[in-house]
Amino acid sequence: MDGKSLNITEDLIGKLKEIIPAAFTEDKLNIDQLKQLLGEDITSNTEPYILNWAGKQEAYKVLQTPTFKTLKPDFENSVNWDSAENILIEGENLETLKVIQKSYYGKVKLILIDPPYNTGSDSFIYPDKFSETKEEYLKRLGEKDDEGYMIKEGFFRANKKENGQFHSNWLSMLLPRLFLARNLLKDDGAIVVHIDEHEQANLTLLLNEVFGENNLVGNIIWDKGNPKGDASGIAYQHESILVYAKNRELFLNKTQLVRKKRNAERILKKSK
Structure with missing residues (x-):
């Protein structure tokens, strides 16, 4: 005192x-x-x-829009339904995150996500509009034509670099999902996010906004051994694994982090 x-x-x-x-x-x-x-x-x-981008306000509106969907149990493909301690949920991740908010709010110790890296060649979409019917939804995505027939092009489309809102689209897709993921974490919980060089800088700023930059635990570097030159002949040798806690102090107090070190012998050679 x-x-x-x-x-x-x-x-x-x-x-x-x-x-x-x-x-x-x-x-x-x-x-x-x-x-x-x-x-x-x-x-x-x-x-x-x-951090600001085109469509950010709309992304927050998507976050705040409730869903009226529900989860449907799959008894036929389940094992030990009455006694199982694990659950696998398959569905559009934003809508699913909204559905499980009440059941799992503040109960999750660790969340690991591996979002699209937004390289311009990977494929992802984020319609984020669930008020329409399934038929309207699929048609708008190009899955069906005006007569209701399936279009061969398929469900997923690439976010091409030629798109004027290339980075904005990606950020708008991630923001509501990260915010809802944070809600699910325990006070001493953490989120682990994989990313490469294409969006690592933007992702760090976005995570700083959602979790607070003081809750950054660290950036784990994964040596992927990439042999090719990605940028003007300079090879990106690593990817990043960003770790953020809901409350960094609580997380570090309750979580034992162990750094493994390699025992390397240094051989000194005398020059002749």
Whole structure:
């Protein structure tokens, strides 16, 4: 005890940071960002340090839109349904994350995701509109023509680099999913995200926004041994595995992290 009474302002700010880290930029409360998180339209002439892109406000609206879908049990393909301790859920990941919010809110210790790397050649779509019928949904994606016949091109389409919103599309796809994933984590839980050089910088800024940059645990480098030159003959030798905690202090206090070291002998050769 230092004899001082509780600093109400600091206490409130600390609690708000724990609940909504995305409402802070450079350790200061960003009112516009808070309004956006609460579903309000923002118009501001201020220029805070923040990651922004075309479609960001719409991505938050997608996050805030509830789903009325439900999970359907597959008894036929299940094993030991009544006693099994594990569950496999198959479905569109954003909608599924919304469905399980109430059941798993604050109960998950670890989340590992391997999102599309957005290389321009990988294929992903994120319609994020579930108010339409399945027929309308498939038709809009190009899966069916106007007469209802399946189109050979298929369900997935690539986000080509020629697209004027190439990075924006990817960020809009990830933002609501990361936010909902954070809701599922225990207070001492963490998320692990695989990524390569194409979006590593943007992903770090996005995770800083959703989880708070003070909750970065670290960046694990995976040596993938890529032999080819990806950028002007310079080979990208690694990929990144970003680790963020819901509450870094709690995570480190309750989680034993072990760094394995290789026992290497250095051989010194005397020059002749």
